[in-house]
Amino acid sequence: MNRRILLAELAQETPSRIVFLVMDGLGGAPGPDGKTELEAARIPNLDALAVRSQLGLTDPVSPGITPGSGPSHLALFGYDPLEFQVGRGVLEALGIDFPLKTTDVAMRANFCIVDQNGILADRRAGRLETAQAARLCRMLRDIRLVGAEVMVEPVKEHRFVVVFRGDGLAAEVADTDPQKTGVPPIDPKPLNAEAERTAHLAGEFIRQSRAILEGQPANMVLLRGFSKYPSIPSLPELYKLRPAAIAIYPMYRGLARLVGMDVLAGGNSLEDQLRTLRSHWDKYTFFYLHVKDPDRTGEDGDFPGKVRAIEEVDRHLPALLDLGPQVIVVTGDHSTPAVLKGHSWHPVPFLLNSPWCVPDGLPFSERACGQGSLGRFPAVDVMGLAMAHALKLNKYGA
């Protein structure tokens, strides 16, 4: 019996509330003065909470693995990220709030440049400007396929999303991106018999794209990550929770919707997010509050910016605690050290507070969490711990 099924068998509905305060990319690494972003930040409220909480470090996937936002969030919500996978096409569609149907096939697409012999010269068309790419996307909307509707949506720079909608489509089609220049793009190949028609439609989409894009700053497209909306048992089904998400960025709203959360509307500042939380407090038993800035600044290599982003969360923490959640978890989905300018494999600082915890008496930082009594553990265990502390799990066995 796997752990998710075990939890589902033991879960009971109670009115107690769990809040996951997820600072995207929270974990860091030492900057020039030897401190991590979290260590450099002045966070009196988080430190005070940490002192009366239990700390640990989580591995989103497993030690040494740098996760994307999809796997790292799935783990936090209790889904083994190696068992449940969200395809790149679907993730890209979620990221622009695209209303995917379960029968759609979504692809992540790049505008690119091929030479007169059809050889790939630039896989990203010089990182085409977003406005330019949007114009090309509008042109591609003239494409007509037999037996499937086509939707084309710009994302950012050279990246866009293609969705085929229709009956009997399958996602088992190989990428057309050869991942290098000097060779031609690969024709879309079906990976099984059911996907033959979809691969054929993709081939036709590429042919028509090339004709439409003739003479444009990008004259060809690459298709990757053919995928369908995955079937994931929802948090209400699994854990008898009434879950809500308060997230500003579309991809996180999409991931939350994927696991059965209600996605709450509201303003974009942290203050707005807390106002949304407060006004929905009575309706839900689980809140996922997503804060993007620590990751955004980390990705930019902006160490002081990430420090400030963490400090801003600290300033709003008292308003959250005032609501009196039975269980509050403060953590990240993964680490994004500014010195690495990107996601990393570093284990993620984790804090859990409840009336039943045995406080570690430590402040909140990577190093303090490394000393915490929760030890180092897989992020997929977070949901079970939180459910336990909210007294939402029955006993296993007599």
Place this chain on the structure above:
Amino acid sequence: MNRRILLAELAQETPSRIVFLVMDGLGGAPGPDGKTELEAARIPNLDALAVRSQLGLTDPVSPGITPGSGPSHLALFGYDPLEFQVGRGVLEALGIDFPLKTTDVAMRANFCIVDQNGILADRRAGRLETAQAARLCRMLRDIRLVGAEVMVEPVKEHRFVVVFRGDGLAAEVADTDPQKTGVPPIDPKPLNAEAERTAHLAGEFIRQSRAILEGQPANMVLLRGFSKYPSIPSLPELYKLRPAAIAIYPMYRGLARLVGMDVLAGGNSLEDQLRTLRSHWDKYTFFYLHVKDPDRTGEDGDFPGKVRAIEEVDRHLPALLDLGPQVIVVTGDHSTPAVLKGHSWHPVPFLLNSPWCVPDGLPFSERACGQGSLGRFPAVDVMGLAMAHALKLNKYGA
């Protein structure tokens, strides 16, 4: 290869002795003054031992899971508690020292009350007094079934045990307890073809019970947890140990017997238990010494009582150490914080002493164990660690 099989392959018999001192429900949570029961207890002997030992925290099943005594003990003895499961009927029978045969089917039964339409009015017959229930059990011994012997034994209040003995019985029968009143009890349903006859016998048992109980303070029975004595490879087979159990409560004696331990007779005080240990010291290489009081007092919400129960163990520790075991493990099967009045998911304090350990220099408490060098680990790994420190495991690979 799973870990149990690996250990079995590497195990060698040696005269070194391992003692597991298991304080049932040892782990706690902070009481009113912020200390846990273990922290509040004056335990100079345990602290002195801890200082020269290695500490850690164990998860009996997995983080967040509150285990019953069955799964938590199986884990301590090295059996994955999700792989090996002891049915409720069998556990209840073990708990009254009932001599189950491997072909028997045991059920946990309740006396209950149904109205004139057969609708369940009280699932526990007002928690019938034990003496009354014993009288009704004696009446039910008149039941005769074709092809199986029936045994009926009282447990406590409305609870009793029913055992069918005969050839070709199967345990795959669904509970008859609907878990709520206002509906009739469920007829016993076979869950596979082999269990059809057993389900039929259960139906006949219920029919005759109802006729016999007409006009009594309980007029019906509910049957749950149909189960057979599980087939578990024994500790002597697996680990080449000669294991003995010194436990007062029947369920723990039963669990010990289940994994192939000799269950030693003796008096009921801790002093008696240590006398039993001493007098059998030469005959065995593994001793499981079970102390119930920390759990009993924790279940009662009796914080000072649990503190005293731990202190009592501390007073007897020197007598145990005087025997000179090569390896001594002091831990619990699970946590039972007095503030929660029941088993909990809290990881369990764990201490291991041997001539080969690298001492942590810490006292014995939940928080000290959270700092221990053994970290937080699954209880199923305890047996391997103890075997290693007793030099009872050969090298793996060349």
